Amino acid sequence: MSGPTPVLLGVRHHGPGSARAVTAALDQCAPSAVLIEGPPEADAIVHLAADPGMRPPVALLAHATDDPGRAAFWPFAEFSPEWVAIRWALAHDVPVRFIDLPAAHSLALNHGGRGRPSPVPAGDAPGSPDRSAGPCAAPRLDPLAALAAAAGYDDAELWWEDAVEHRRAGGRPGGDALAPFEAIAEAMGELRATFGESESESGCEGGCDGGSDAAREAHMRLKLREARREFGDGLAVVCGAWHVPALTEKRTVAVDRQALKGLPKVKPQLSWVPWTNRRLSRHSGYGAGIASPGWYGHLFHAPDRPVERWMTTVARLLREEDHPVSSAHVIEAVRLADALAAVRGRPLAGLTETTDAVRAVMCDGSDVPLALVRDRLVVGDVLGEVPEAAPATPLQRDLSRLQRTLRLKPEGRERDWELDLRKDTDAARSRLLHRLRLLGVDWGEPVCSRGGLGTFRETWRLRWEPELAVRVAEAGVWGTTVVGAATAKAESEAVGSAALAEVTALAERCLLADLPEALPVVMRVLADRAALDADVAHLAQALPALVRSVRYGDVRRTGTAALGDVATGLAERVFVGLPAACAGLDTDAAAEMRGHLDAVHQAVALLAEAAPAAPTPSKGPAGPGSSGLRGRWAGVLGVLAEREGLPGGIRGRAARLLLDDGRLAEDRAARLMGLALSVGTEPAEAAAWIEGFVGSGGSGGMLLIHDERLLALVDDWLVGVPAEAFTDVLPLLRRTFSAYDASVRRTLGELVRRGGADGGTAARGVGGAPGFGPDLDPERAAAVLPTMRLLLGLDTGGDTGGETDGGTGTDTGVGPDRDTDALTPAMARAGGAGR
Structure with missing residues (x-):
């Protein structure tokens, strides 16, 4: 040969x-x-x-x-x-x-x-x-x-x-x-x-x-x-x-x-x-690949004693991750791997033997640190490099230049980047990542920030995959630079978009990516779509993204005045058409519209903060302090909350939003709940109202905890539900209350149990105050008076003329002290609460 x-x-x-x-x-x-x-x-x-x-x-x-x-x-x-x-x-x-x-x-x-x-x-x-x-x-x-x-x-x-x-x-x-x-x-x-x-x-x-x-x-x-x-x-x-x-x-x-x-x-x-x-x-997913490239790379480079060198590398990794691994562990792991290879008849300890030895000696039999070894060493996160002289498209070269300028080096390992948009470099990094996402090059993925909720903060999870080179080559048809290609694609997508929500989402992405040349085209298409679309659900679905875009002008220094005008006009159209759009909906459509209701409510609050309108008088449940967009929106919610014939979930949700904003008095909210839970209301419709009113996770549960009048209304209604209808309303109630935290559910159970002796109604207590016992308990009230007097500075250290309780030496506080006497009723009520 x-x-x-x-x-x-x-x-x-x-x-x-x-x-x-x-x-x-x-x-x-x-x-x-x-x-x-x-x-x-x-x-x-x-x-x-x-x-x-x-x-x-x-x-x-x-x-x-x-x-x-x-x-x-x-x-x-x-x-x-x-x-x-x-x-x-x-x-x-x-x-x-x-x-x-x-x-x-x-x-x-x-x-x-x-x-x-x-x-x-x-x-x-x-x-x-x-x-x-x-x-x-x-x-x-x-x-x-x-x-x-x-x-x-x-x-x-x-x-x-x-x-x-x-x-x-x-x-x-x-x-x-x-x-x-x-x-x-x-x-x-x-x-x-x-x-x-x-x-x-x-x-x-x-x-x-x-x-x-x-x-x-x-x-x-x-x-x-x-x-x-x-x-x-x-x-x-x-x-x-x-x-x-x-x-x-x-x-x-x-x-x-x-x-x-x-x-x-x-x-x-x-x-x-x-x-x-x-x-x-x-x-x-690569059919001709290997399961352990990191291990094979080690075998290729180890000139001698590959097992000893491998165990040393594993020990170094585990130490860096704060696992207690000593030289003795390395020695014993090598001995065990060689022994396993001999028992199994292998010429040299392979990956199976070394893995078994690492698990037994260095990981104490646990697969948790062993998974780290497999991820970092057996497979590895090495990313190769190619020289600048290698052929590349103009777009790829521009991207490489931006990566060097912004110090965003592609890495094969997943990494989180915290960006502060108030800094020029971080803002430029954010723009690059958003432009690449618009081009379909998903190098980075936005994630929830751990550092806070400010709009100036962004968190990205970056990992470079080889397929992204193909995406860059595909994006080259839109232009020779990242900003030019992103602009051209945004304009093309705007013209080709059929739904209003798609255009508003695109406008948001253009603002995030800072594409001022694409915005006029997107805004023109947005205005045309908004003028022709009469579906309130579509308008409500498009509004949140549009309003979020208006806020970006503060942090990203992007002009959004024209966008704010479009958003305000869109909100006004939602206000006008929403009550009629909520009528005649089935269960699924009502649930979807209730989601739009929440989204519009948040969007109106953000829009009012970004572009406050002139005060305008309002009537109804909004109260005398209503003004501008918020006032008009409160009027719409008032109509939804009181209009008969609308789905119960929507009416209950509208009442809850008004209550949270302080535009609905508690007495009025209790009256609306009483009407919704009256005997003449179908149980399923009443359950839907409850879900809309308190079905928002922990906040709904806390509302019932702090306002036992509302809890009593729910309790009384539930006790009175006919047996044949109880099975139908149970899924709705279970879905509502299962969203609460365990502590909230436990507290609600305690409140209901405490009022159980009164026919299922929560105890009203002294003077009708919820949560307190019906009678005074002077002895329990007197027990806390000495501490209260000390806290208020009423105890002069001398004899106050008080009596002792049963020879125990405890001052009951009964005497001529006027301030002490003034405290007695309140303490008595506090003592009665424990009954």
């Missing part, structure tokens, strides 16, 4: 053992050129692999020029055999070529769909399952499993690790570095002869077939012939082991060209993009 014929190095994708073996084989045979399984269009940019700024994991990204959403990746890790071969060739000034099916064909054959890029491996595993075949062909579909079974292994991954990954290149010193590849080629030949040459999976995700194996192998043979004419026979071919027998077959050029005839084509564009360890892992 070391003669004039090409050297075929069959490898497994992302295998550190294969990578070491490839390096040793190349050193031994010193080829005149190196051929790699990959898209030939990448020959023009393969030299960038030697750039100091190129740090794997990285991937070749190919996308259709006229349809960037149709894309595919060829990922490389630092321990990938193909990457090692490329770096070896560039370091030794040896030509390197890609020989797989061109990206022009594989993209055209990609059925993954727009926006679902498919990672295509640069080299297949020795055998990969074919999803399209039936279960009866399992051995043929997974050659790796067949070889493992022949060797007596139940786990194909375990066999490959023992047979290849734990081997050192060339075996013993002075051994033949090509011998392992000859053995693998022979095994693959037997498997293909036994199980047939069915197509093996190419590792595509999302339905990509990337071309059949027959077409791919035909193209490889054509490229191999072409390279032999150019460089002679001293070639080295690094490809998936499954393809090695096919490359040695005797096929004519005409037959191979016929296999490629008629394949569809597109115009591709290739570039290098960063990749991540998480995307290399199998559980991320």
Whole structure:
């Protein structure tokens, strides 16, 4: 094999053992050129692999020029055999070529769909399952499993690790570095002869077939012939082991060209993009990936004693996370891992043994810290880097410039950023992230801020995924800069929006992203949609986003005067049409309208704060202090609360909103509840009123706790519900009261229990005051008088002429002290409350 014929190095994708073996084989045979399984269009940019700024994991990204959403990746890790071969060739000034099916064909054959890029491996595993075949062909579909079974292994991954990954290149010193590849080629030949040459999976995700194996192998043979004419026979071919027998077959050029005839084509564009360890892992959805890229990277870089070095790294991580791990733990973990490997008959402790040892020794048997080890080390969150000289679209270059300027470095690990919009840099970061979200590049996701509720604060959760490079390429059709592309897309979406709520949401996003050039178009469309839309539900749904946008002018220094006028006009139209829109609704529609009622109520409060209107007189439940938008809205709520025929949930909610704003007296609220819960009201309608009035979580429960008159009304009504109707109203009541906190429910139960002896009515107490006993308790009141006198400074330290209680020495406070006598009734009532 070391003669004039090409050297075929069959490898497994992302295998550190294969990578070491490839390096040793190349050193031994010193080829005149190196051929790699990959898209030939990448020959023009393969030299960038030697750039100091190129740090794997990285991937070749190919996308259709006229349809960037149709894309595919060829990922490389630092321990990938193909990457090692490329770096070896560039370091030794040896030509390197890609020989797989061109990206022009594989993209055209990609059925993954727009926006679902498919990672295509640069080299297949020795055998990969074919999803399209039936279960009866399992051995043929997974050659790796067949070889493992022949060797007596139940786990194909375990066999490959023992047979290849734990081997050192060339075996013993002075051994033949090509011998392992000859053995693998022979095994693959037997498997293909036994199980047939069915197509093996190419590792595509999302339905990509990337071309059949027959077409791919035909193209490889054509490229191999072409390279032999150019460089002679001293070639080295690094490809998936499954393809090695096919490359040695005797096929004519005409037959191979016929296999490629008629394949569809597109115009591709290739570039290098960063990749991540998480995307290399199998559980991320990449079929030809590996489950433990961090562990494989460790095996590739550890020059000796890999288990000891791994345990040291694990101990360092656990210490950083405040877990007590000492050197003794490391020593014992190494001993246990070696012992487990010996018991299990393995040549070296693998990931299974080291994991078991870490769990038992360093984690005290707990999987909680072990999950951290798996996430940070076994998989890892490494994000590769590509040099600035790599081909990129103008939009990508502008984004890279902004990332450097704003010090927002892409990271593979999830990270939270707290932004203070009062600072120029943080405000610019916020604008960039909002612009990218508008373009569909979801690098960051807004989350609830832990630092407060101020509008000047934003929290983002950032994580860079390789697919975002495709999103950036897709967004390039809108412009060459981030702000220009976001502006163009916002204008296009505004013109194409059919619903009013969509336009208001877009206006909010334009303000967040600070796109002043897009706002006139959005505002014009918004005004047109608002003028033509007569559906009050649509108007109510659109108002909150519009009002939130008006507030951004304070913190983001964005002009929102025109937006405020539109919001005010929209609110007025809601005021006029809401009462009529609430009539004749069924249960589901009433529940939806009640949600709109809450949203409009909050929006009106925000709008009144942002743009206060001139005072206007109002009548009805709003009271004499009403003015402006709030006053008119209070009038609408008053109409809703008192109009008969409207759904109970809406009437109850309107009364509650008025009560919370102080525009409805408590007596009036009690009267409305009494009317709603009267005998003539259907139980289901009364239950809906209760849900609307107190069905707002803890605040509704606290209202009943502090106003026992309302609780008594609910209690009396519930006791009087007929048995045949109780089953119907129970779900509504359970849904209402189950939303309260446990402490609120417990307090309500105590209040009801205390009034249970009075026919189900909460006790009225002294003078009709809720929550107090019916009679005075002078003895219990007198017990607290000494403390009260001390607090009020009434005790002069002398004899007050008081009596003692039963010889116990306790001053009852009964005497001529006028101030003490004044306290007695109040204390008596306090004592009576405990009865």
